Amino acid sequence: xxxxxxxxxxxxxxxxxxxxxxxxxxxxxxxxxxxxxxxxxxxxxxxxxxxxxxxxxxxxxxxxxxxxxxxxxxxxxxxxxxxxxxxxxxxxxxxxxxxxxxxxxxxxxxxxxxxxxxxxxxxxxxxxxxxxxxxxxxxxxxxxxxxxxxxxxxxxxxxxxxxxxxxxxxxxxxxxxxxxxxxx
Ligand code: FAD
Numbered sequence: 001x002x003x004x005x006x007x008x009x010x011x012x013x014x015x016x017x018x019x020x021x022x023x024x025x026x027x028x029x030x031x032x033x034x035x036x037x038x039x040x041x042x043x044x045x046x047x048x049x050x051x052x053x054x055x056x057x058x059x060x061x062x063x064x065x066x067x068x069x070x071x072x073x074x075x076x077x078x079x080x081x082x083x084x085x086x087x088x089x090x091x092x093x094x095x096x097x098x099x100x101x102x103x104x105x106x107x108x109x110x111x112x113x114x115x116x117x118x119x120x121x122x123x124x125x126x127x128x129x130x131x132x133x134x135x136x137x138x139x140x141x142x143x144x145x146x147x148x149x150x151x152x153x154x155x156x157x158x159x160x161x162x163x164x165x166x167x168x169x170x171x172x173x174x175x176x177x178x179x180x181x182x183x184x
Pocket of ligand 1: 166
């Protein structure tokens with residue numbers, strides 16, 4: 001992800017790792033902050049550098065394969081992109097289900113949710129940047145009703161799109177994408 005924290009310790013831990021690996025605050029690689037491609041490159045490098053480790057891993061994976069239901073064996077923990085896609089689905093769906101006019105209580109609840117979300121999102125570099133973006137008074141959540149909240153979420157998503165060098169979404173169409181569906 002964009003914007004991993006730097007620092008001497010992080011640089012030290014990172015020096016033997018392939019490009020793109022983001023470290024957790026404890027200095028270990030953070031899977032939920034890293035793309036699947038970088039994670040795979042790291043695993044490949046680790047396997048190549050140690051035959052002993054490879055043997056141990058093979059033993060472990062054999063043991064696991066006998067106890068894991070076969071239908072789920074191809075399903076892996078999410079990387080930063082899979083986690084992001086699922087999370088945006090949840091976030092935009094929250095705006096789609098939001099009342100057209102929200103009561104003060106509904107607004108307070110959503111504000112709390114967004115505050116907690118921005119602290120607990122498991123890709124910590126993503127969460128840090130998102131919190132910083134939300135802390136700017138110009139980007140404070142707009143929660144009076146669905147139209148406002150849906151647009152705000154679209155702008156929030158576009159802020160991340162910009163940071164990652166992705167195309168921005170035209171927010172006039174957020175409702176077609178996330179609530180009503182497109183006209184045929
Ligand atoms: P996504 O960006 O996941 O979008 C999914 C779908 O939403 C798109 O296909 C499109 O139909 C629709 N869409 C796109 N933009 C908008 C919009 N503005 N409004 C409405 N709908 C839209 N990844 C990192 O690598 N670094 C980060 O720092 C980072 N921060 C993140 C912060 C948050 C809060 C979240 C939820 C995710 C973050 N991600 C980050 C993940 C990143 O945003 C993407 O989810 C991931 O890169 C996968 O992108 P994608 O191209 O598949 O589509």
